Amino acid sequence: MAVGVFDSGLGGLTVLDAVRRRLPDVPFVYLGDNAHAPYGVRTADDIFALTCAAVERLWAEGCDLVILACNTASAAALKRMQETWLPPEKRVLGVFVPLIEALTERQWGDNSPPREVDVKHVALFATPATVASRAFQRELAFRAIGVDVEAQPCGGVVDAIEQGDEILAEALVRSHVQALLRRMPHPQAAVLGCTHYPLMEGVFAEALGPGVRVFSQANLVAESLADYLARRPEMLGAGTVSRFLTTGDARAVSDRATQFMRKKVVFEAA
Numbered sequence: 001m002a003v004g005v006f007d008s009g010l011g012g013l014t015v016l017d018a019v020r021r022r023l024p025d026v027p028f029v030y031l032g033d034n035a036h037a038p039y040g041v042r043t044a045d046d047i048f049a050l051t052c053a054a055v056e057r058l059w060a061e062g063c064d065l066v067i068l069a070c071n072t073a074s075a076a077a078l079k080r081m082q083e084t085w086l087p088p089e090k091r092v093l094g095v096f097v098p099l100i101e102a103l104t105e106r107q108w109g110d111n112s113p114p115r116e117v118d119v120k121h122v123a124l125f126a127t128p129a130t131v132a133s134r135a136f137q138r139e140l141a142f143r144a145i146g147v148d149v150e151a152q153p154c155g156g157v158v159d160a161i162e163q164g165d166e167i168l169a170e171a172l173v174r175s176h177v178q179a180l181l182r183r184m185p186h187p188q189a190a191v192l193g194c195t196h197y198p199l200m201e202g203v204f205a206e207a208l209g210p211g212v213r214v215f216s217q218a219n220l221v222a223e224s225l226a227d228y229l230a231r232r233p234e235m236l237g238a239g240t241v242s243r244f245l246t247t248g249d250a251r252a253v254s255d256r257a258t259q260f261m262r263k264k265v266v267f268e269a270a
C-alpha cells in the first residue's frame with residue numbers, strides 16, 4: 001500500500017511532509033522531476049507530457065493513487081489527464097480543490113451553487129503557467145461569487161529554490177509581493193498557489209504584513225487525502241516502501257532538499 005506524490009522538483013516535499021504526519025502508516029513514494037523543473041514557464045502540452053511520464057513512473061512503484069503536489073501540473077494537465085489518459089483503475093488528484101474549498105468554507109464534495117463568502121479580496125501567487133491557465137479563478141467561480149482575485153506570476157522563484165539560492169528567492173518573493181500590493185493594496189487572504197512557496201512562507205507573510213491570512217496547501221491536502229483514503233481504501237496501491245526519487249542529479253537534489261526542509265532527505269535516481 002503506497003501512494004505517489006509528484007512535483008516538478010522540491011516543492012512537493014512541503015505536501016509530502018504534511019501527508020506523512022497525517023498518515024504515518026502509509027508508505028509514500030515521492031518523485032521530483034528536477035531535471036525538467038521549472039514547469040511554470042513550459043507550455044501546457046509539455047507539462048502534460050512530463051506529468052504523464054512521471055505518473056507512469058510512480059505506477060511502476062506500486063502507487064495506483066498519485067497526488068500531483070504541483071499546482072502547475074494540476075492547473076495545466078490534470079483535467080486533460082483525467083478526461084483523456086487515465087485508466088479507470090488509477091487515480092490522480094490535484095492540490096487546487098482542497099485549497100479553494102478551505103478558502104470558500106466548504107466541506108469536501110459540497111457541489112451546491114456558488115455563494116457569497118467572507119473573503120472578498122484574494123491575492124494569488126503562482127507560477128506563470130498556473131496564472132495563465134486561470135484554473136484557480138475557474139474553480140473558485142464554481143464555489144463563490146463576488147471574490148476579487150489579483151494574480152501575481154512569480155517568475156524566477158522556483159528556479160532560485162531549485163538552485164538552492166535562498167537569497168535570490170527571498171528578494172524575488174519581496175518584489176513579487178510589492179508588485180501585487182501596488183495593484184491590490186489590502187488583500188484579506190493570500191494564496192501560495194505553488195508548492196515551492198511554503199518554503200518561503202515566512203518571507204511572504206512578512207512582506208504582506210499583518211492582517212493577511214496566508215493559505216498554503218500542505219495541511220489542507222493532507223486532510224483531504226486522509227478523507228479520500230477513508231472512503232477509498234482500495235486506492236492504496238501494492239507498493240510497500242517509502243522512497244524519494246528524482247530525474248535530476250540525486251546527490252545535488254538531496255543536498256538542496258536537506259537545505260530547504262531543514263532535515264536530511266536522501267534521493268535516489270528515478
Ligand code: DGL
Pocket residue numbers: 007008009011012037038039040041069070071072073127130158193194195196
Ligand atoms: N511546485 C510547482 C507548483 O506548485 C512548481 C512548478 C514549477 O516547476 O514551476 O506549481
